[in-house]
Amino acid sequence: MDIATLIGIIGAFGVVFAAIFLGGEVGTFFNPPGILIVIGGTFMATLASVTLGQFLGSFKVAMKAVFASDDDPEEIIENAFELATIARKEGILALEDQEIDNPFLEKGIQFCVDGHPPNLVQSMLQRDINLATERHEIGQKMFTNIADVAPAMGMIGTLVGLVQMLANMDDPKKIGPAMAVALLTTLYGAIIANAFANPMANKLAMRGEKEQINKRIILEAVSGIQEGMNPKVLRQLLTTFLPENQRDSEEEG
Numbered sequence: 654m655d656i657a658t659l660i661g662i663i664g665a666f667g668v669v670f671a672a673i674f675l676g677g678e679v680g681t682f683f684n685p686p687g688i689l690i691v692i693g694g695t696f697m698a699t700l701a702s703v704t705l706g707q708f709l710g711s712f713k714v715a716m717k718a719v720f721a722s723d724d725d726p727e728e729i730i731e732n733a734f735e736l737a738t739i740a741r742k743e744g745i746l747a748l749e750d751q752e753i754d755n756p757f758l759e760k761g762i763q764f765c766v767d768g769h770p771p772n773l774v775q776s777m778l779q780r781d782i783n784l785a786t787e788r789h790e791i792g793q794k795m796f797t798n799i800a801d802v803a804p805a806m807g808m809i810g811t812l813v814g815l816v817q818m819l820a821n822m823d824d825p826k827k828i829g830p831a832m833a834v835a836l837l838t839t840l841y842g843a844i845i846a847n848a849f850a851n852p853m854a855n856k857l858a859m860r861g862e863k864e865q866i867n868k869r870i871i872l873e874a875v876s877g878i879q880e881g882m883n884p885k886v887l888r889q890l891l892t893t894f895l896p897e898n899q900r901d902s903e904e905e906g
């Protein structure tokens with residue numbers, strides 16, 4: 654679970670709500686018409702820019718980005734080294750009974766055990782990488798759209814409130830609620846964009862980059878194992894995917 658994302662988003666909303674609560678009248682900041690305009694309008698406008706499947710799938714990708722933990726690339730490299738050592742000594746078929754925690758690495762090794770040619774194995778794994786990258790990009794785009802649309806919907810709500818206020822200047826009782834819509838929708842749009850949508854889009858981009866690096870490591874590992882590469886040489890090759898400050902510790906290990 655990504656604790657930082659949860660703490661950040663909940664904390665951002667918490668700070669705003671705490672400021673509202675300490676300011677006095679909490680009910681003043683609750684305006685159903687404004688909420689309807691901003692939240693309902695934002696989701697409907699975002700849905701219009703993608704398919705229904707992409708819209709729903711993006712939330713699944715987002716939940717995975719928040720609640721799923723990242724695979725450690727150093728552990729992947731060490732696991733690949735162990736598998737390469739076994740394959741070098743006992744043959745590729747000896748990997749069939751090995752326990753492999755990473756599903757993508759397990760899939761690649763299974764392709765090798767099944768006797769598929771190297772170019773086909775690389776093609777199938779690369780296709781998996783491309784599809785995963787596409788899912789992350791769609792999710793990132795959707796949350797970026799939410800971040801763009803929410804403030805715009807807030808402005809629309811502001812205009813609606815101002816029109817209502819100006820149309821009822823002769824009735825002082827209606828000026829207050831109309832003014833509340835005018836101001837609060839801008840607030841709602843800004844909170845949704847900056848406390849939720851933008852952080853989620855950035856998180857998906859970061860998670861997508863990490864997942865792509867891990868899968869590229871696995872792609873090279875499977876290729877090296879299938880070719881019978883020396884395990885030590887394979888490990889040195891895979892460490893080139895790590896940042897400079899992690900390479901030395903991995904090589905020493």
